[in-house]
Amino acid sequence: KNEVEQSPQNLTAQEGEFITINCSYSVGISALHWLQQHPGGGIVSLFMLSSGKKKHGRLIATINIQEKHSSLHITASHPRDSAVYICAVFLVDGGSQGNLIFGKGTKLSVKP
Amino acid sequence: DAGITQSPRHKVTETGTPVTLRCHQTENHRYMYWYRQDPGHGLRLIHYSYGVKDTDKGEVSDGYSVSRSKTEDFLLTLESATSSQTSVYFCAINYRQGLNYGYTFGSGTRLTVV
Numbered sequence: 001k002n003e004v005e006q007s008p009q010n011l012t013a014q015e016g017e018f019i020t021i022n023c024s025y026s027v028g029i030s031a032l033h034w035l036q037q038h039p040g041g042g043i044v045s046l047f048m049l050s051s052g053k054k055k056h057g058r059l060i061a062t063i064n065i066q067e068k069h070s071s072l073h074i075t076a077s078h079p080r081d082s083a084v085y086i087c088a089v090f091l092v093d094g095g096s097q098g099n100l101i102f103g104k105g106t107k108l109s110v111k112p
Numbered sequence: 113d114a115g116i117t118q119s120p121r122h123k124v125t126e127t128g129t130p131v132t133l134r135c136h137q138t139e140n141h142r143y144m145y146w147y148r149q150d151p152g153h154g155l156r157l158i159h160y161s162y163g164v165k166d167t168d169k170g171e172v173s174d175g176y177s178v179s180r181s182k183t184e185d186f187l188l189t190l191e192s193a194t195s196s197q198t199s200v201y202f203c204a205i206n207y208r209q210g211l212n213y214g215y216t217f218g219s220g221t222r223l224t225v226v
Contacts, residue, residue: 004154031213033214033215035217041219041220042202042217042218042219043155043202043217043220044217045214045215045216048213048214086154086155088155099157100157100215101154102155103154104152104153105154
């Protein structure tokens with residue numbers, strides 16, 4: 001069973017389009033993390049949020065704790081946004097290690 | 113950047129040989145983690161450490177051991193490498209700064225077992 005589900009798995013968009021990536025989870029969490037991974041690259045933290053909405057440049061992340069759902073939006077998408085976007089949740093009862101469970105990622109390709 | 117360095121960045125090794133990957137941090141964080149990343153799977157926890165000489169197993173620990181003799185270094189050892197351990201390995205730290213907390217990842221080690 002997958003405790004963190006992302007959709008879509010793959011997404012192709014034209015430059016300038018508005019993009020939404022979804023993350024649903026089935027466990028109790030204390031926070032949710034959106035990560036970005038460029039091809040062959042490391043993993044970079046975009047947002048961590050436990051309620052409401054956060055914005056950074058063209059990226060917006062929202063979370064609905066009651067519905068156990070989060071979305072990552074990219075406005076005015078650009079080819080440099082092409083990457084894998086990963087949702088990860090911090091378990092409420094993860095213990096002292098702050099256990100993190102990852103989704104399988106959404107591969108985004110933005111065409112010029 | 114939280115000052116996490118992984119070495120080596122790439123390695124090819126033969127089946128049956130031992131391999132050690134190193135994760136080095138410069139900011140005295142208590143918690144350190146080793147993950148592996150494989151196609152079709154999310155990142156999966158191998159082992160983690162919550163202090164010097166304090167380590168515990170994660171979800172996919174079979175065939176791996178770890179050591180943490182100093183705060184700054186967390187070593188992952190494949191005792192006898194197998195082809196199923198071909199993967200990309202990421203080290204991470206868990207930081208807490210007041211109400212802010214999160215994870216920072218190293219750049220990854222691509223390991224190929226032939």
